[in-house]
Amino acid sequence: MKIPESITSMFNRAEELIGDLMKEYKKCIESGNISEKAKNITHEIIEKYRNILDHSFRIYWDKKYLCLYKDEHVPVYFPIYEKRSSFENRLEWQKMKNLKNKDPHMYDFLLNHQVFTNKKYQWLFDLSRMVGKGKHERFSEQVRKDFNIHLIESFRGKMSWAEDLGKIRETDDVKDKMIDEMIQRAKINPSISHKIRKSVSFRLKDDERDAITFLEATRTKMFSLISEFFELI
Numbered sequence: 001m002k003i004p005e006s007i008t009s010m011f012n013r014a015e016e017l018i019g020d021l022m023k024e025y026k027k028c029i030e031s032g033n034i035s036e037k038a039k040n041i042t043h044e045i046i047e048k049y050r051n052i053l054d055h056s057f058r059i060y061w062d063k064k065y066l067c068l069y070k071d072e073h074v075p076v077y078f079p080i081y082e083k084r085s086s087f088e089n090r091l092e093w094q095k096m097k098n099l100k101n102k103d104p105h106m107y108d109f110l111l112n113h114q115v116f117t118n119k120k121y122q123w124l125f126d127l128s129r130m131v132g133k134g135k136h137e138r139f140s141e142q143v144r145k146d147f148n149i150h151l152i153e154s155f156r157g158k159m160s161w162a163e164d165l166g167k168i169r170e171t172d173d174v175k176d177k178m179i180d181e182m183i184q185r186a187k188i189n190p191s192i193s194h195k196i197r198k199s200v201s202f203r204l205k206d207d208e209r210d211a212i213t214f215l216e217a218t219r220t221k222m223f224s225l226i227s228e229f230f231e232l233i
Contacts, residue, residue, distance in 0.1 A: 001233040003226060007056055011223060014048045017041055018215055025212075029200050034142050038202070042142070043131075045215050049222050050131040053078035056226055060233055061094065064103065069095055079110055080128040087114055106232050113225065123221060130204075141205035149199050152182055154192040162199065 021041045028034050057078040065074075076094050081087040087110075091099055100107040111117055115125040148163040161179065186194035201210045 001230045003230050004059060007052060007059075007226065010048060010052045010055065011219065014045055014052075014215075014219055017045045017048065018212065018219070021045065021215070022212060025200075025202055028144070028202065034144060034202060039142060042204075042211055042215070046127060046130050046218075049127055049218060052222060052226060053080075056229055060106070060229075061096070063233060065095055080114070080124055082115055082125060084114075084116055087111070087116075103232075109229065109232055123218065124225075127218060142211060143203050143205050145201040145203055147199040147201065149197045150179075150183075151195045151197075152186055152192060153195075154189075 021038060024035060024038045024041060028038055054077050058076050061074075061076045072095075074095055077090070079087050079090045081090065091097060091110075099110075113121050113124060115122050146165040148165060149160065150163060151158060151160045159182070183194060186192040202212070203210055204214060
């Protein structure tokens with residue numbers, strides 16, 4: 001089955017929101033503060049990803065189970081759990097206790113995307129956790145990180161690195177000493193160029209990931225997951 005237009009439009013909206021967040025971050029750089037609007041947009045994007053999962057799963061459920069329970073209101077959510085018992089309980093609660101026999105391919109797909117089965121999908125569990133926290137407690141906190149991006153070039157090649165301006169340097173750090181030596185060589189050797197540019201990153205406080213990088217990477221992973229999901233319907 002092709003991904004329905006209703007789901008594609010949700011992916012498109014998430015992409016639009018990422019664009020809105022990038023514009024808001026520019027304002028945050030100018031003001032020196034992380035605005036509540038930036039936090040709100042971040043949560044909207046995360047929540048949109050969770051909605052994509054749940055809406056997709058509802059489409060599947062309606063196709064396979066609605067005829068059996070048309071007189072009942074059955075809330076349906078894409079199962080994301082840390083324990084096998086919770087996963088099985090959710091399926092039973094959604095009137096899908098027989099899924100393993102009824103549709104073994106879908107059952108295996110869902111099972112293989114649980115963190116207790118495959119650590120590769122820790123990102124999916126983290127996403128669900130962040131949505132729940134933002135909905136019931138508060139939006140994910142964010143921190144601003146300021147960097148100097150260094151670029152040293154010579155006939156031998158080039159090297160670049162990010163200097164965290166908020167990090168206290170350790171005097172006996174071998175890497176820092178090597179970097180200092182390269183900078184000093186660039187000062188006295190005209191054949192070596194040393195350029196510095198400023199960079200700002202807004203990060204999710206819970207895991208220190210750059211927010212935009214995290215949201216774009218999650219969108220890519222989510223689209224791959226949903227494409228595979230609809231191929232089974």
